[in-house]
Amino acid sequence: MPDRESMPSAPGPEVSARAAALPQETLGIASGYAFSGPALHLGALLWDGQCLPDAQIRVPLAMLNRHGLVTGATGTGKTKTLQLVAEQLSAQGVPVFLADIKGDLSGIAAPGRPDARVEGRAADVGQRWTATAFPAEYYALGGIGKGIPVRATVTGFGPVLLSKVLRLNRAQEQSLALIFHYADSKGLELVDLKDLRAVVTFLTSQEGRPELRTIGGLPAATAGVILRSLTAFEAQGASGFFGEPEFDTAELLRTAQDGRGVVSVLELSAVQDRPQLFSAFLMWLLADLFHELPEAGDVGKPRLVFFLDEAHLLFDDASEAFLESITQTVRLIRSKGVGVFFVTQTPKDVPADVLAQLGNRVQHALRAFTPDDQKALNATVKTFPKSPYDLEEVLTDLGTGEAVVTVLSEKGAPTPVATTRLRAPESLMGPVGAYERLTDGRGAGRGAVRGAKGPDEMRDAAPERRAEEGPSVAEQVVDSGVSKSPTRSVGTQIGREITRSLFGTARTARRSWGRRRR
Numbered sequence: 001m002p003d004r005e006s007m008p009s010a011p012g013p014e015v016s017a018r019a020a021a022l023p024q025e026t027l028g029i030a031s032g033y034a035f036s037g038p039a040l041h042l043g044a045l046l047w048d049g050q051c052l053p054d055a056q057i058r059v060p061l062a063m064l065n066r067h068g069l070v071t072g073a074t075g076t077g078k079t080k081t082l083q084l085v086a087e088q089l090s091a092q093g094v095p096v097f098l099a100d101i102k103g104d105l106s107g108i109a110a111p112g113r114p115d116a117r118v119e120g121r122a123a124d125v126g127q128r129w130t131a132t133a134f135p136a137e138y139y140a141l142g143g144i145g146k147g148i149p150v151r152a153t154v155t156g157f158g159p160v161l162l163s164k165v166l167r168l169n170r171a172q173e174q175s176l177a178l179i180f181h182y183a184d185s186k187g188l189e190l191v192d193l194k195d196l197r198a199v200v201t202f203l204t205s206q207e208g209r210p211e212l213r214t215i216g217g218l219p220a221a222t223a224g225v226i227l228r229s230l231t232a233f234e235a236q237g238a239s240g241f242f243g244e245p246e247f248d249t250a251e252l253l254r255t256a257q258d259g260r261g262v263v264s265v266l267e268l269s270a271v272q273d274r275p276q277l278f279s280a281f282l283m284w285l286l287a288d289l290f291h292e293l294p295e296a297g298d299v300g301k302p303r304l305v306f307f308l309d310e311a312h313l314l315f316d317d318a319s320e321a322f323l324e325s326i327t328q329t330v331r332l333i334r335s336k337g338v339g340v341f342f343v344t345q346t347p348k349d350v351p352a353d354v355l356a357q358l359g360n361r362v363q364h365a366l367r368a369f370t371p372d373d374q375k376a377l378n379a380t381v382k383t384f385p386k387s388p389y390d391l392e393e394v395l396t397d398l399g400t401g402e403a404v405v406t407v408l409s410e411k412g413a414p415t416p417v418a419t420t421r422l423r424a425p426e427s428l429m430g431p432v433g434a435y436e437r438l439t440d441g442r443g444a445g446r447g448a449v450r451g452a453k454g455p456d457e458m459r460d461a462a463p464e465r466r467a468e469e470g471p472s473v474a475e476q477v478v479d480s481g482v483s484k485s486p487t488r489s490v491g492t493q494i495g496r497e498i499t500r501s502l503f504g505t506a507r508t509a510r511r512s513w514g515r516r517r518r
Contacts, residue, residue, distance in 0.1 A: 021054055022052060022054055022055055023047060023048070023052075025047070025388065026045060026047050026052060026055055028416060029045060029055065029416045029417075029418050030045060030052075030054070030055035030056075032409065032415040032416040032418075033055070033056060033057050033058050033407075033415055033416075033418065034056075035058060035060050035409070035410050036410070037060060037061065037062060037300075037410060038060070038061040038062070038092060038300075038301070039058040039059060039060050039061055040058060040059050040061065040064075040085060040088040040089070040092075041056060041057075041058050041088065041127070041423060042057045042058060042059060042084070042085075042362070042405060042420055042422055042423065043056075043057050043125045043403075043405075043420040043421050043422040043423050044056060044057065044124065044125040044126055044420065044421055045057055045418050045419070045420060046402065046419040046420060046421050047419070051124045051125060051421045053124070053125055053126030054126070055418075056126065057405055057418050057420045058407075059360055059407040059408075060407070060408070060409065060410045061092060061094075061300070061301045061302075062298070062299065062300055062301060062410065063359070063360065063407065063408040063409070063410070063412070064089070064094075064301070064302050064305055064339045064360070065299060065302040065303075065305075065334050065337055065338060065339040066334060066339065066357075066359045066360060066408050066412075067330060067334065067339055067340045067341065067342075067357050067358045067359060067360065068339070068340075068341040068342075068358055068359065068360030068361065068362070068407075069341065069342050069343075069344075069347060069350065069355070069358040069360070069361050069362070069363075070082065070307075070341055070342075070343045070362045070364075071343070071344055071345060071346055071347055071349075071361075071362075071363050071364065071380070072345065072363060072364020072365055072366065072403065073345060073364070073365055073366055073367045074345070075400065076364035076365040076398070076400055076403075077364055077400050077401040077402070077403070077422065078343055078364055079102065079104050079105065080401060080422070080424075080425055080429060081362055081364070081403065081422060082098060082105065082307050082309070082341075082343065083105060083107075083108055083425040083427065083429065084422060084423055084424075084425045085305075085341075086098055086105075086108060086134075086263050086305075086307070087108065087132070087134055087425055087426055087427055089261055089302075089305050090134045090135065090260045090261040090262070090263050091134075091260055092261070092301060093255055093259050093260060093261050093301065094261040094301055094302055094303075094304070094305060095252060095253050095254060095255065095261040095262050095263070095264070095303070095304045095305075096261055096262075096263045096264065096304070096305050096306075096307070097252050097263075097264045097266070097285070097304065097305070097306045097307060098263060098264065098265050098266070098307050098309075099266050099268055099278075099282055099307060099308060099309040099310075100265050100266060100267050100268060100269065100309075101268050101269065101272065101309045101310050102269055103267065103269040103431045104429075104430060104431055105265055105431075106136075106138065106265055106267070106431045106432040107427055107428030107429060107430045107431055107432050108133075108134050108136050108263050108265065108425075108427045108428070109133055109134060109135070109136035109263075109427070109428075109432060110133050110427060110428040110432050111131035111132055111133045111426070111427060111428065112129075112131045112132070112424075112425060112426050112427050112428050112429060113131070113428065114129070114131060117424075118424045121401065121421075121423070121424045122423070122424055124421055125421050125422070125423050127423045127424065129423075129424060129426060130426055131426060131427075132426040132427060133427060133428075134260065134263055134427055135256035135258075135260055135261075135262050135263065136262065136263040136264070136265055137251075137254075137262055137263070137264050137265070138265050138267060139247075139264060139265065139266045139267065140266075140267045140270070141241060141266065141267070141268060141270075141271055141277075141278055141281055142238075142240040142241035142271070143240055144237075144240065144270045144271055145267040145269070145270045146267070147265070147266070147267050149247075150247045150266065150281070150285075151240075151241060151242060151243050151244070151245070151246060151247060152241070152242060152246055152247065152281070152284055153189060153190065153191050153192070153242065153243065153244060153246050154190040154191065154192060154193060154195060154196050154242050155180075155183070155184075155188075155189045155190045155191070155498060155506050156246055156284075156288070156505060156506055157242065157280075157284055157505065158180065158284075158287075158500060158504035158505040158506060159173065159176045159177040159179070159180040159504055160173070160177075160321065160322060160325055160504035161280045161283060161284055161287075161504065161505070162176065162280075163176050163177075163319070163322075164276060164280050164317075164318060164319070164322055165233070165238075165276050165277055165280045166226070166229040166230070166233060167229070167276070167317070168225070168226070168229065170319055170320075170321075171222065172222055172225055172226060173319060173321070175218055175219070175222045175223070175226065176226060177504075178212060178215065178216060178218060179196070179199060179200055179203065179218065179226075180500075180504075181215070182199070182203065182211060182212060183199055183498075184498040184499075184500070184506070187498060188498075189498070191242075191243055191244055192239065192242045192243045193230055193233070193234055193238070193239055193242055196230065197227065197230055200218075200223055200226055200227055200230075201227070203218050203223070204218060204220055204223045236274065238274075238277065241277065241281070247285075249285055249288045249289050249292065250292065251264075252264050252285070252289070252304060253303060253304055266282075268309075275310065275313045276313070278313075279310065279313035279314045280314075282308055282314075283314060283326065283329075284505060285306075286306055286308075286329060286333065286338075286340065287325075287329055287501060287504075287505045288505055289304070289306075289333065289336070289338055290329055290332065290333045290336060290338075290501065291501035291505060293333075293336040293337070293338065294336070295335055295336060296335065296336055296337035297335060299337045302337050302338060302339045303336070303337035303338055304337070304338050304339070305338075305339040305340075305341065306338060306339065306340045306341070307341045307343060308340060308341065308342050308343060309343040310343070310344065311342035311343055311344040311349060311350060312344045312345070312349035312350075314326060315349065315350065315351060323351055323353075325504065326351075326354060327351070327353045327354055327357075330354055330357055331357055334357075341358075341360075342354070342358065345366075346366065346376045346379070346380055347363075347379065347380050347383045348376055348379050348380070355383065359407065359408040359412075359414065360406075360407040360408060361383075361384070361404075361405065361406050361407070362403045362404075362405055363380065363384075363395065363403055363404040363405075364398060364402070364403045365395060365396065365397075365398035365399070365400075365402070365403075366380060366395045366396060367396065368396055377392060377395060377396070378392070380395065381395070384404070384406060384417055385406060385414050385416070385417055387416065387417035389404070389417060389419060391404065391417070394419055398419070401421065401422050401424075402419070402420065402421050402422065403419075403420055403422060404417060404418070404419055404420070405417070405418045405419075405420045406418070
């Protein structure tokens with residue numbers, strides 16, 4: 001069973017009965033974290049080199065849809081912080097999504113192993129540590145890995161995210177958006193990259209060029225760049241990431257039979273050499289959730305908390321339109337009951353407009369070996385509220401598993417800055433070998449894509465369905481000899497324009513081969 005201190009806490013006094021034992025200077029900090037409602041326990045206050053277990057540092061459960069930021073240098077404990085928070089969210093019935101870049105988070109489905117370090121940490125921070133496994137489901141981007149494949153159709157992915165993956169400039173991005181607009185207006189779902197290539201080829205042919213003449217046309221040179229980018233992208237093995245069955249993001253919102261939230265772990269270690277791709281896919285998942293979820297308003301606990309690791313990859317070389325879309329999505333998805341935590345090395349990795357929306361902060365140690373490091377340290381200090389700490393000194397002296405914390409109180413105001421020794425996760429702090437839980441029945445234990453029973457069936461589902469449904473858009477375009485507009489005839493059969501969400505993603509009508517989960 002989960003640590004009882006991780007479960008919803010009953011209303012109680014604002015200050016611990018043992019607060020009298022605390023140093024006078026820490027009373028204001030401690031009282032800032034003495035919430036009356038359910039809260040997650042992060043750790044205990046550090047003051048003057050001493051850990052004070054009577055001063056617990058917590059974050060209100062109701063404030064976890066207000067977004068957050070976990071930062072720190074490599075090796076300072078960010079991954080363990082994600083695991084700690086994910087465990088407690090699950091224990092309180094909140095589903096969690098984790099992007100597992102290094103493969104270290106798969107252990108959340110197995111109970112932790114007690115040792116001297118864990119027992120010492122628990123004693124320091126006043127934690128009743130119990131080895132606990134949490135319900136988890138494992139996914140693999142494009143089927144590369146041992147989890148359930150996560151794919152998107154090209155139509156669902158949309159032109160904004162695809163432009164970033166293809167590294168198109170602004171003018172080329174606008175042309176790609178025009179191509180998508182044409183396909184959308186004809187009611188065409190572009191399932192895979194072959195479909196997109198066929199439509200681009202058709203629209204630059206003698207027969208197809210008139211189709212876009214009234215809305216600006218598609219320059220041959222720009223179409224050539226897009227086609228070459230698609231070719232290079234496919235040469236990197238990207239074809240497997242696009243197609244059917246398209247992943248249903250409603251599967252991320254599940255709870256287990258015992259009421260705990262399912263932790264969805266997306267394995268990304270096998271695609272670390274394609275950072276633009278996996279960062280854009282993470283944003284697609286978030287954008288699709290935004291598109292699908294109804295408004296929730298203020299909630300007692302989030303519907304889902306979404307952790308975006310290596311967040312700087314989202315913003316590197318991003319166009320202004322892309323940054324605006326991220327900012328708007330993060331700002332508005334809070335009202336859908338979804339919290340988003342960005343995980344990166346320093347706050348400067350996140351644009352100011354996004355950073356301003358991240359009220360919950362866990363800052364691990366920073367290093368200041370170079371002038372650039374010192375500049376990043378100075379900038380980080382300026383993002384925190386005023387405090388009695390010398391944060392420049394504190395942030396360079398923090399040990400592994402220690403952090404500077406400030407969160408939003410139950411009233412929505414920032415809490416006092418608190419140097420904190422964090423609790424130890426109760427699940428396994430390391431990878432589960434070969435993701436055994438896919439076959440041994442622990443966790444959710446089933447496929448998360450409609451019409452498939454498990455990873456192997458889902459890998460085979462798309463080509464089988466393509467065979468059943470007849471020629472794809474690409475095949476119709478190629479086989480037609482462009483004697484007429486084949487896309488027009490197909491569009492007439494479908495008879496429905498595809499609409500797009502804020503981020504340019506689209507969710508078309510679900511096919512009859514499965515039931516949509518709500």
